[in-house]
Amino acid sequence: MADDLDLMRGTLDLFVLKTLSWKPMHGLAVLRWIETVTRSELQVEEGALYPALHRMEQKGWLSAEWGVTENNRRAKFYRLTARGRKQLVSHLSIWERYVSAASLVLSAESRT
């Protein structure tokens, strides 16, 4: 396995929002999705996921419903709300600005 990259809370929110933008999922599915897409490069601390999900539900970014999986098990599904979608867009733009700013710092030639 690759080195675990620590994820900060804000970025966790962003990833969850993005993941859920495809379709409603339960918590485990979100984790698996991220693992699959990053080819296991990113390991989300599982314990941090559920507080994040509940918090975003409280803020109204997500709505939650109990549903049934293909295996006929009861699970809590989260879906992105309209407000959540807006949050996603603004979070993304912040992220992009951060990344480009960070790369400027990191690729700068040292001046002497």
Place this chain on the structure above:
Amino acid sequence: MRRIIRLPGSRARARQDLQAEVSFHLEGRIEELVAQGMSRRDAEQEALRRFGDRARVESEVERIDTATLRRARWQERSGDALLSMRYALRGLARRPLYAGAIVLTLALGIGANAAVFSVVHAVLLRPFAVPAMDRLAVVRNDFPLMGLRNAGLSALEALDLFERKDLFSTATALSGEGTTITIGTEPTRTVGSATIGAFFGVFGVRAILGRFYQPSDSEVGRTPVVVLSHRLWVQLSGDSAIIGRMLVINEQPHEIIGVVPQDFMYPRSALYWRPMVLDSLKLNQEQSRGTLTTSFVGRMREGMTVDRLQRELRALAERWHQQYSRRAYERGGHTMLATAFVEYQAGQLRPMVIALFIAVLLVLLLACANVAGLQLVRAAGRARELAVRAALGAGRGAIARQLFVESALLTLAGAAGGVALGRLGLTWLTHLEVAQFPALAGLTLNGTVLAFTAVIATATGIAIGIAPGFRAARVDVNDALRSSGRGASAGAGRHRLLRASVVVQNALTLLLLIGAGLTLRSLDRLLRVDPGFEPDHVVSFTMSLPPKRYTNGEQRRAFFNALQERLAAVPGVASVGFALGTPFTGSAGSTRYNLPGVQQRSGEPERHANQAFVFGDFFRTMGIPIMRGRGFSDADFSSGTQTIVVDETLVRQSFGDADPIGAAIEHGPPGMIIGVAKSVKLNDLAEDAHPLVYHNYAARAGYIGALTAVVRSSLPTEQVLRAARTAVSDLDPALPLANGASLSERVSESVSVRRLVAYVLGGFGVLSLVLALLGIYAVMSHVVADRTREIGIRSALGAQGGQIMRMVLGEGLLLSLVGLVIGVAAFAGARRVVEGLLFGVGSLDAVTLASAVVLLGAATLVACYVPASRAVRVDPSITLKGE
């Protein structure tokens, strides 16, 4: 994916959900791992390890969930509340007139109360702020056998009391003075206060600028000092540069050393305070002990009470009787009285204050009774609607809640209206009377009063609002739905509360009407009192000749002579006179008199008389007839002989039928009686007669430099005053006129407090009549509507319109009658309250009582007329067919 909606409604469920969620996650992970080849047990461990500290995660999520739950619940509740309010508004809108009447009644009741309370508070109760006011005591001299009550202390007596550290921790005595101050170059007459002792210390005042004076400021050789009132300070400069500047008082420069705060106003009219100048020579004269010119106020020492103080003072008075010669204390029954300062200030206004408070309470009760009646009517009309709601499943709580919200909305609207009306009322009142009562300027509604009355009225309104709800919920739904009427209760006990409310309203209204009637009649009687002179067309003003420039009697007499000539020459002026001690313009004091040739008669009160000093055509100008002998002549004035004119009261008391002309009299220095004038009222139309002795001013011109001029003319007051100012400044440009006013204004001013009270009570009377009218109308309308079926039956059985009308009117009048009887009985029992207010009218005055009863009866008839005529028009065929 199928969805099962299940919202967590409680913490327990939320926890369950969370556990299920986490378990699902873990199970999913475990299955994955097992599918990858791990053993079940290892998979479990690995899943848990990857998950992290399950307990911690769960507790964190629980915290989040609890917060979410709380927020959701709050949103739900406020949504409910908004919904309730919308329903409530709709409910109110269905019977807008009743709702409007309730709001109006509450607004009137609360507003009137608040306004009057605030005025009473400002004018009569707490005119200024002083710390621990209940420790202050006023000491007065009392000579009951001479009819000299409420007299001040002399400076000597005050000084003696200052030494009594066992009675007062600090004390002061003050004396009002009318002086001329110079602002810029303008000389103006003002009123100030000369004080001895620790004046500012007694009242606990702190200077907002500068300092207050100390004993060292009064030492010989030092510049005299003065402390300004806030009003004067603002007038002069309003800035801190005022300290050190000079204020010229009676042509003598005083250094301004301090300014008092805006809310300190004792005495109310004083514009400045300065140390009293005590001429030590004069002080030592025995006579000075009897010159009662100061008001004494002391702060009682710790542990001292007014009663104990009173005892000590009585003992002290006895010792003084031994110590000092007879002149000061002989006979007269002298004693000293101690009163609490606060009580003394309220003084003779106390009965008025009490009466106003009671009136205010009555109005409030009336408003509450009115609202109660209206609420009952509204509720009765909705019994059906409420029954339907109950049938549809609304819980008792829900119905009660809706009623509560409705009532709350109404009463809050009423309270808001009350504030607005209160402000209006206050503005109106202050405009009316601010001239008389400077404390009214800029007065705002008293917060505590407003809150108090609002709370009471609101509580009543709400309580009455909910009660019908409970009643309705208990009603058999079928019954209510089936009945053709709207009543929820049946039988004779119907409308009992409604009837009670009408009776109560009638009783209260009657009380207020009687109170109004009595005070208005008293005012009327008072204004009709013959003052003994003719105040119309007379203008008065005061001048004070500065002793520096008018050093002796001749100069003063010359001035007044010249002034009289000039004024008399003005076209339109009929006559001019001067006096110190002119009625209704300040007093010249009083002292005892002796009649050497005349024995004391049996039953004659102590020989003590007011004094006045007259110059010029005074009696004719004032319209005071000379009943016997003659008035003062030019010869008297030029020769300065001690000629004396006495008044009828003195003659009646001391001479009886004997002829007083030519008798010798000693009122101060000895003189001879040359005439008898008709008795006059000196300060107050309601005062008792007290002897008055008129002296020839010319004989005393050496001692007296201030006189009031009176001018009788056909000209308007302003014109007279302008002419006077011209005449005076022609003679002496630096001499100001003060207190220019028409005499009739002065007389009317003296009744200003009574007038205020009478108008307020009169206003309350009208208000109560209006409220009662509204209330009776509403109730009777409802009663009639309720009995439509019964009336229809009677009509079908042959009852004539007149009979029906009489039936309805009769019922209304009967209720009124009961109310009236109760009201009269209550009044008879409590009439002592009003007695202090009355003048010339007995508390059981037949005319007033009868008019009040008739007025209320007529109002009841009017209020019942419309419902009665509606009853007559009921078509029996329609009602009999049922609904």
